[in-house]
Amino acid sequence: MDKVVDIENLSFSYPDGHQGLKDINLVVYFGENVALIGPNGAGKSTLLLHLNGILHGNSMVRICGLPVEEKNLKEIRRKVGLVFQDPEDQLFSPTVFDDVAFGPINMGYSELEVKQRVAQALKWVGMDGYEQRSPHHLSVGERKRIAIATVLSLNPQLLVLDEPTSNLDPRSKWSLIELLRQLPMTKVIAAHDLELVSALCQRTIILDEARIVAESTTTNILNDIPLLRTHGLAPQEKAIQAPG
């Protein structure tokens, strides 16, 4: 099978000396949906930022066989669609059209192709007709969808999502999960939401204190309550008992 992501012995320290990642080995194959779970500050977002070269660690990250380095960045960023947790960060343009078109325009596509890609991306997320709206007039669920459309317009091979369901009410959450399920590309999803993980991902990786501490099928991981408990992902025994 083709490796979409290939990381060997990656470590990364922030400028203030804080160790963000330690000895990360990760391979994601074509068509897989991989979940990345772990407590706050475990390094999930840091790892995601390595996948398209926003951050650089001590070893080479390969995307579809292409090393993530300066001369490949443009190609890498076309292949890797990174959706940030907060849509207010992802959506920085005055209109939805401008935001979804931002990537394709930067890639230098023709005006006609940019428009086609924007229309297609908005259709994928079920938001066609929203082109001229302003992001600050949309609901949180709608903003999340537009945020995903902003990377779909580049037709990426790998979709990287940071907490796609945070701040969503259950209805919007499940409709977003359904939307993600229908997108065919390979996905790496960082999440606290274990319902999302079990609904979408075949494989799950637990990250804690900058290291990968467990890696298995989602069913195995989510059924291993002691493991989840050790890493603060399941409640302590006492807490589960229903009150009264």
Added chain:
Amino acid sequence: MKHSFIDQYNDLDSLIHRLDPRTKLITSLAFIVAVVLTPVSNWRVFAFYFCLIAALLIISKLPPLYVLKRSLVIFPFVLLIAIFIPFFKSGEVAGSYNIWLWQVSVTYDGLLILANVVVKAWLSILSLILLSATTKFTELLKGLRQLGVPEVIVLILSFMYRYVFILVDEVMRMRRARDSRNFGGSRLHKLRTIGNMIGTLFIRSYERGERIYAAMLSRGFDSNVRSLRLLSFKRVDAYFGAAFGLALIASAIIFW
């Protein structure tokens, strides 16, 4: 939270709303230049300018009270700068006062200039209100871009428009959080709290800026700002531009 302090009346439909933003930008600029260049004593010309802008405001269907309120915002700034002119301008003395050790006198010429500065500022702000209240901000940005304003400046303006709402939200949330825990305290203490809030807001905005930049890089941004060209002039723009230009020129010829 929804805010509408920038684009409250942009959805109305009128001749002025339908004009190309470039037409409006250029005519507004021409109007302000004409107002500023008009000699001090030429009151008839100012009356004409007022009629012109008032007519356009009526055509635009903007609520007069809204326009009036908005236009008052300029006065504190103008007065702060211009209030001392009557005291320093030499000429025929209108009144003279003794304040402790100093003798202060006000001159007619000085008063005339003060009135003039106020009128000029007010006419200019009226035309800017007309421009900004009848043009969607996004259209205005496109207009600026196509008039050759550097992309970086247009980008900064568009960020301002996008994030001013989020900053206002953040301030309102912080105020609410402060008020829910506010048990009085000295004035100094309150001031210190406000200082802390401003500091927090700055740090949050700075961090948000970094995240936004990362989001831009992720979508292939390479410090070259690119955009599509999407506006086109209509015939009505030519008519309006020509009529407005003629009106300004005519006022100069007839009244001078």
